[in-house]
Amino acid sequence: MKKALMVASVASMIDLFNMNNIEILQKLGYEVHVACNFEEGSITSDQRIKDFKEELKQKKIRYFQLPIPRNIFKIKEIFTSRSLLSKLILENDYDLIHCHSPIGGVVARSAAKKFRKKGLKVIYTAHGFHFFEGAPIKNWLLFFPIEKYYSKYTDLLITINKEDYELSRKKFHSKHNKYVPGIGVDVNAISNQQFNRSNLLQELGLSEKDFIVTSVGQLSVRKNHQVVIKSLPLLDDKNIKYIICGLGELENELKKLAANLGVIEQVIFTGYRSDISRILAISDCFVFPSLQEGLPVSLMEAMATPLPVVCSNIRGNKDLITNEENGFLIDQSDENLYAKSMQKLLDNPNLRKKYKTNNLMDIKNYDVEKINNEMKKIYSTINNR
Structure with a gap:
């Protein structure tokens, strides 16, 4: 039986973004293993990671702990992970490695270098380079040379937004480059879900008269919830309520900010939720002020709900939202623009309806079935490249 290894920095990257890929590989006849950091760094809860391990066991997927850090300056952990992964590749004689995340990608491609001479194929999916138009110069100085160097040891580089694809196609050395727009979303399931709306509103302390604005994402600087x-x-x-779904190191700081501004009763911090699609379905608007994205799944889920969108004018978001066609693209740091955009949606039901209709139409191009078919073609032909 052919063997494939899925590698990422943290377990949540596999859990949230790669289970479809694993299922495709299994259907193609691969025995699939997973290697990542299960012990720290994930953006989901500890209980979710525990449940995820059990799900992998049930699906007969072997998994291995690697101490891959999320900080590129933790050199010791990176080298330890590389050594452990090299041993794993030697012991299991993999035919294919599909790696994800910047540090996970470096560790995997470094460990796989000598094995590629024996026929091992390496796919790397970049879920949004740290260098992009408008990124700090330090990101270009640090991450660009690393990604360019390791592209030499990449049989197929997959990018998920158009800006990254054009850059990689022109600047990198990977054998092949492919644009695949994210992991897709199940448009039909999201847009037609059935549940008890009143119960969920009551659980979150909300009412039908509230205008509900929702954001999804880690409570971090990058996600920019404070704006x-x-x-x-x-x-x-006071009837405008802001739901933030996610965990992160800035939770206390964000709560303090809301209290100091006198809006703490309008902000609902849900923590990690497994029912994001339902929370979106009770919302009136999706707000996504992130500073950096690849191609955000939560934004695609909001479009499929469907919801009107107010989001930052950045790479990835611009692939999905056209300003004043299906939402507002605005400066990520200007709270006045966020307020004005949300007020326009609050005051104009016809505008909300227009954006919802357009989003439901546009998101069909990103339906999970289309993405899965594309990945099936990639996995089926990788040995011919």
Whole structure:
């Protein structure tokens, strides 16, 4: 039986973004293994990681712990992970490695170098390079040379947004480059879900009269939730409620900010939720102020719900949202623009309807079935490349 190894920095990357890929590989006759850091760094809860391990066992997927860090300056952990992965490749004689995330990609491609001479194929999916138009110069100085160097040891480089694809195609040395727009979303399941709306509203302390704005993402600097919190006092409407779904190191800081601005009763911190699609379905608007993205799944899920969108004018978001066609693309740091955009949606039901209709139409291009078919073609032909 052919063997494939899925590698990422953290377990949540496999759990949230690669189970479809694993299922495709299994259907193609591969025995699939997983290697990543199960012990720290994931953006989901500890209980979710525990449950995920059990699900892997049930699916007969062997998994291995690697101490891959999320910080590129933790050199010791990176070298330890590389050594452990090299041993794993030698012991299991893999035919294919599919790696993800910047550090996971470096560890995997470094470990796989000598094995490629024996026929091992390496696919690397970049879920959004750290260097992009408008990124800090330090990101270009540090991450660009690393990605360019390791592209030499990549049989297929997959990028998930158009900006990254054009850059990799022109600047990198990978044998082949492919644009695949993310992992896709199940448009039909999201847009036609059935559940008890009243129960969920009650659980979250909300009512039918509230105008519900929702964001999804780790409570981190990168996700930029504070700009939306700062916009709430400018709206001066206590019926506007802001749901933030996610865990992260900035939770206390964001709660303190909301309290200091007098809007703490309008902000609901849900923590990690497994029912994001339902929370989106009770919402009136999706706000996504992120500073950096590849091709955000949560934004695609919001489009499939469907919801009107207010989001930052950055790479990835621009692939999905056209300003004043299916949402607003605005400066990520301007709370005044966030307030004005949300007010326009609040005041104009016809505008909300227009954006919802357009989003449901546009997101069909990113349906999971289309993406899965593309990945099946890639896995089926990788040995011929």
